Amino acid sequence: xxxxxxxxxxxxxxxxxxxxxxxxxxxxxxxxxxxxxxxxxxxxxxxxxxxxxxxxxxxxxxxxxxxxxxxxxxxxxxxxxxxxxxxxxxxxxxxxxxxxxxxxxxxxxxxxxxxxxxxxxxxxxxxxxxxxxxxxxxxxxxxxxxxxxxxxxxxxxxxxxxxxxxxxxxxxxxxxxxxxxxxxxxxxxxxxxxxxxxxxxxxxxxxxxxxxxxxxxxxxxxxxxxxxxxxxxxxxxxxxxxxxxxxxxxxxxxxxxxxxxxxxxxxxxxxxxxxxx
Amino acid sequence: xxxxxxxxxxxxxxxxxxxxxxxxxxxxxxxxxxxxxxxxxxxxxxxxxxxxxxxxxxxxxxxxxxxxxxxxxxxxxxxxxxxxxxxxxxxxxxxxxxxxxxxxxxxxxxxxxxxxxxxxxxxxxxxxxxxxxxxxxxxxxxxxxxxxxxxxxxxxxxxxxxxxxxxxxxxxxxxxxxxxxxxxxxxxxxxxxxxxxxxxxxxxxxxxxxxxxxxxxxxxxxxxxxxxxxxxxxxxxxxxxxxxxxxxxxxxxxxxxxxxxxxxxxxxxxxxxxxxxxxxxxxx
Ligand SMILES: Nc1ncnc2c1ncn2[C@@H]1O[C@H](COP(=O)(O)OP(=O)(O)OP(=O)(O)O)[C@@H](O)[C@H]1O
Ligand SMILES: [Mg+2]
Numbered sequence: 001x002x003x004x005x006x007x008x009x010x011x012x013x014x015x016x017x018x019x020x021x022x023x024x025x026x027x028x029x030x031x032x033x034x035x036x037x038x039x040x041x042x043x044x045x046x047x048x049x050x051x052x053x054x055x056x057x058x059x060x061x062x063x064x065x066x067x068x069x070x071x072x073x074x075x076x077x078x079x080x081x082x083x084x085x086x087x088x089x090x091x092x093x094x095x096x097x098x099x100x101x102x103x104x105x106x107x108x109x110x111x112x113x114x115x116x117x118x119x120x121x122x123x124x125x126x127x128x129x130x131x132x133x134x135x136x137x138x139x140x141x142x143x144x145x146x147x148x149x150x151x152x153x154x155x156x157x158x159x160x161x162x163x164x165x166x167x168x169x170x171x172x173x174x175x176x177x178x179x180x181x182x183x184x185x186x187x188x189x190x191x192x193x194x195x196x197x198x199x200x201x202x203x204x205x206x207x208x209x210x211x212x213x214x215x216x217x218x219x220x221x222x223x224x225x226x227x228x229x230x231x232x233x234x235x236x237x238x239x240x241x242x243x244x245x246x247x248x249x250x251x252x253x254x255x256x257x258x259x260x261x262x263x264x265x266x267x268x269x270x271x272x273x274x275x276x277x
Numbered sequence: 278x279x280x281x282x283x284x285x286x287x288x289x290x291x292x293x294x295x296x297x298x299x300x301x302x303x304x305x306x307x308x309x310x311x312x313x314x315x316x317x318x319x320x321x322x323x324x325x326x327x328x329x330x331x332x333x334x335x336x337x338x339x340x341x342x343x344x345x346x347x348x349x350x351x352x353x354x355x356x357x358x359x360x361x362x363x364x365x366x367x368x369x370x371x372x373x374x375x376x377x378x379x380x381x382x383x384x385x386x387x388x389x390x391x392x393x394x395x396x397x398x399x400x401x402x403x404x405x406x407x408x409x410x411x412x413x414x415x416x417x418x419x420x421x422x423x424x425x426x427x428x429x430x431x432x433x434x435x436x437x438x439x440x441x442x443x444x445x446x447x448x449x450x451x452x453x454x455x456x457x458x459x460x461x462x463x464x465x466x467x468x469x470x471x472x473x474x475x476x477x478x479x480x481x482x483x484x485x486x487x488x489x490x491x492x493x494x495x496x497x498x499x500x501x502x503x504x505x506x507x508x509x510x511x512x513x514x515x516x517x518x519x520x521x522x523x524x525x526x527x528x529x530x531x532x533x534x535x536x537x538x539x540x541x542x543x544x545x546x547x548x549x550x551x552x553x554x555x556x557x558x559x560x561x
Contacts, residue, residue: 064463087463095457097478097555106474107464138555158464
């Protein structure tokens, strides 16, 4: 959590991160991430893509502190106010027994803020994600897309310097997903307009189109054990709307990333085929 | 040209609008069913196949099955003379102490057994063995240790009901979603906060199921204990009047137990409703 002078404007810096899972039964070590280096500047929107099982979720949990790395170090910029990072989980990650307002203010209550104050601070975020009027509903009374908005609001509520999003839209249908992508960019800008510094976002997805549309940088990971294969800057003008997806530049980025992942999938396939000893 | 319209069923609100509104449906149907049963019973016990021996050759034998009017008469007698009150109060006492101890001890034991794996492993065989032992088999031992007073009855009631609470609570804790725990720790929840915000909300429906079962089982415990060794209590009242072929009074005892069962069931239901707001309702 310290920041060297050279890393002044970095929100996150990962150096030589290695992650091994220990199997409790067999005592075998399973290498999920080999050696990973990644720098993310403050306010940057970075997306990680890569074949299934390459260690993307593992990396996000390492950043969040849910896991600790076997080797290497991850520096997350500490902040004076709010939390340094917060996670937006996949679908149905709300507590079904809490009303939306209690779900959204959960992080604040955990941090010791009184319930009344936490509710007051949660309301603007509920409105920001377009759920005004639903704060006293239970999650089952909301659609999948609305639940994900609440999920996002819960993470934003602790005012994190870096927002971690692990496939947040994976369970949504294609249309809702597109709406949510545009909404996410709007909220990202909106949070900035409200006086806060622009949030850094670390996003994970399997959809290349989504990655290109949202990001400043797309990081492609290799098949397991995960390493970073390619780091692609997306130079599309902001603010972006869904029309940008029809431009030739957009399609070129998509093609480039697709090629990289396809090569990894092939490598993974031959690895599985040849792994019988 | 006339084409037969395809048969269609209306699923709109019209259907329900035509139904008669009954203010308290639950109560209405419960009373209707009960009164119906009484009427049929009374009629059957007064319907003599052989009029020369009334009550002996009836559709139902009055000497064995009594009749609602006879039960009512006997009930009025015993209540106005006050003879039945000591039986009721002593049974209530035995039940209340046993049930409360079962709930508190059962919930705390169940929570710890669910949460602490080593504790669970160490006690699982004992719990399983005790759970499957018919409680009555332990009664002679209990009487030797605690005598035939209130204590031995309460112990039996606890043994009869506590395992339902322990095991349900334990299963509840074990069914806590790993994902919810992860979310809680991701937001920096402390152990106490995790228990309050995740473990308890997940476990409460299980606890209430255990408590509901325990309410019934503890009542069984009361009656079983009073059958075995007692000179007071509703169970004793039933056993005594059964031996003397006083069937109307046997039924008074049964009615008392039944009414008590309903009362306790409703009480648990009230508590359940309090905790159920977050779940979609199956009905309505
Ligand atoms: N708790 C765990 N214990 C042991 N191995 C694990 C654990 N979690 C993940 N793994 C392994 O680590 C590897 C990386 O998992 P991870 O969930 O990070 O992949 P991912 O890139 O997020 O995949 P996906 O795109 O399918 O979500 C996988 O091969 C998985 O089998
Ligand atoms: Mg994953």
